[in-house]
Amino acid sequence: MRLLIVDDEVIIRTGLASVITWHELGIEILPPAASAEEALTRMADERPHILMTDIRMTGRTGLELAEEGLKLLPELEVIILSGYDDFSYAQQAIRQGVTDYLLKTSKPEEIIKTVLQAKQRITERWAEKSREGQLLRENRQRLFTEWIINGDVESGPCPVFLQQGMNVQSDCYSGKEQIQRQVLILKAAGWSRSSAALLNFAVQNMLEDVLPGAIAHMQKNRIICVVQLPLNKQEFQFTLGIALNRIEQLLKCTLRAAVGLPCREIDHLHESYRTASMAYRYHGLLEDKIWKYEDVMHRKGGKTVLHHEEETTLGTILLDNDSIMLTTWIQELIAELMLDPEVTPESFDACLHSVVNAGQRWLIRTMRAIGREDLERFEPWMPDPDAVVGELRDLLFHHLYGLMYAYHSQMGQGRTTHVQKAIAYMESGLAQDISLQHVAGQVHLHPGHLSELFKKETGVTFGDFVTEMRIRRAMDMLVVSPAKVSEVAAISGYEDVKYFSRLFKKHTGKTPSEYREEALSYKPS
Structure with a gap:
């Protein structure tokens, strides 16, 4: 042109x-x-x-x-x-x-x-x-999708544009050195959202110019590219890096590429695409410009749920209405997940969902404690699958901040008693110090005065309320958690498991093990 x-x-x-x-x-x-x-x-x-x-x-x-x-x-x-x-x-x-x-x-x-x-x-x-040219281009896109993306190699003869230098049938290998190919999936960024399609168009064209034998195809917001490997495969990642740098410098953009397994036969190109797709899912967890399926294929998954201490800390931060500490807590949690060499997209997403669920549980408990149970429906946590870590961090902050705001805006409407504030504080944590002296300090009352108010408003003593709350939480954990009885006791605030078991039976009529067995027998499969 x-x-x-x-x-x-x-x-x-x-x-x-x-x-x-x-x-x-x-x-x-x-x-x-x-x-x-x-x-x-x-x-x-x-x-x-x-x-x-x-x-x-x-x-x-x-x-x-x-x-x-x-x-x-x-x-x-x-x-x-x-x-x-x-x-x-x-x-x-x-x-x-x-x-x-x-x-x-x-x-x-x-x-x-x-x-x-x-x-x-x-x-x-x-x-x-050129209707003929348009039909040819559409047919090429269709064949690329069928053979590379869908793996439908039985749909017809192998497309000519894929055949150069490769085995079409696995039984026709003659012993001669065959050209290997592999699939890359690229993500381009750096232009405005309205120019994203144009950027992908430009990158697609340039890939076929700077990588000999490359065949590029746009799929939504990413670029699928079949590349030809040199005989010295160790040089390819270096060559690819140079090519991507040239495109970045010219287009003033950033490019990242996930690399699938290499193959010699056309029938196996879909497997290369499949493994590239699996590697591409790590684009939010890795900082590398280019990474291979082999780099991540053996990962077993990292942490998927918050520990009780972490959930307690989160509840305290939300109760304190401390947005700065909330930001720091989220940053430290995500940094911990990212540093785990076993982290996978599934485990990372599961842990973020665990954080969201912990925040929602905190809001339900604390709102119930101040006598307000008419909660609006929670916004679902559905981040963009292509969101990077920075975007997920911001989304998580805004979600938790919304829960924190929902509670404190209600606290500001009408009068909230000292007892309600004390109960909200106790409900916000799991294994923290909930002695009378500690809780009284949080609501700025003398322990004796808080004890009198507690008995007057709730009809039970402070100590009995704490015991009931701990037993209630233990009942919930026995049903939803695989933790041992001794672990449930410790989380509920009881170091002596025998004392915990006697107290649990006194309140429920069953031992912790009997309660769990009976509850699970009624649980739908």
Whole structure:
């Protein structure tokens, strides 16, 4: 695709022609023209597809050049170069059919985006005009999807574009060294959301230019690429890194690639895609630019649930309405998960869900403690599957902050008694110190006064209330947790498991083991 730059200022026209590596974008740069008159004399022979012209020049203006150029080449894409003083003039040019405009002060990446948009429009027009070409492209995309993504190798003969250098049938191997291929899945970022499709289009085109034998295919917000491996496979990751760096530098973007298992036979390309897809799921957990399936295939999974101490700490932070400590707690938890060499996307997601559930349980307990059980339905925790760690961290903070705000906004409505605040504090933690002296200090009352108020408002003593609360929590844990009875006792605040068992039977009529066995027997399978 050919680009002609026209400007009567030599610095501008030579700068635009040389500062950007146009050929790596699939653009052939024609010798720049110094005037509209020169451009018009050359256009019939050189037939540029894109014209980038200054709006004010000695002799004919850029608008006059555009008008004459469009008569000569109706499919010409015209980009006007404008100074700040010509802004309204440029707007008028667009109304007259000029494709787009650029300020002369535009950064190289802005110029690249504008030219790539023009290139994409031309490509789309060519496809529309050439029904045969469009059908071929659609058929190639369909075959790529069937063979590589879906693995439907029985759907028909092997596509010609996949056959070069590879075994089509596993029984035809002649002993000659065969070319190996593997599938990459790439994620491109760095442009605005509205330009994401254009960025993927540009990356797809450049991959096929910078990686010999590459076949690229866009799938939603990622790029699937079949690449040809050199005989020395150890060099490939280095070569791929250089190629991605070139594309990043030119397009001012960031690229990351997950690499599947290599294969010699076309029938196995789907397996390479499948393993690349599994590796791609780690893009939010790894900082590497390029990583292989072999790097993550043996991971067994990290922590999936919060420990009781962590849930207690979270409850205390939410009760204290401390957004700074909440931010720090989330950052430390995610850093811990990320540092675990066994972490997988499944275990990471499960642990974040555990945090969300812990926050929701805290809100239910504390709201019940202050006599308010008319909670609105919780917003579901459904992060974007492509979200990176930083985005997940922010989403988790906003979710927990919403729970914290829901509680404290209710506390601010109407009068909340000291006893209700004390109960909310006790309900917010699991194994923390819930002695009368400690809780009284949290609500700023003398222990004796709190004890009197507690008996008056609840009808039971502070000690009996704490015992009932601990037994209630133990009952819940025995049903939903596989923890041993001794562990449940310790979590509930009892170091002596025999004393705990006697107390539990006194309140429930059953031993902890009997209660668990009976509860599980009624639990639906």
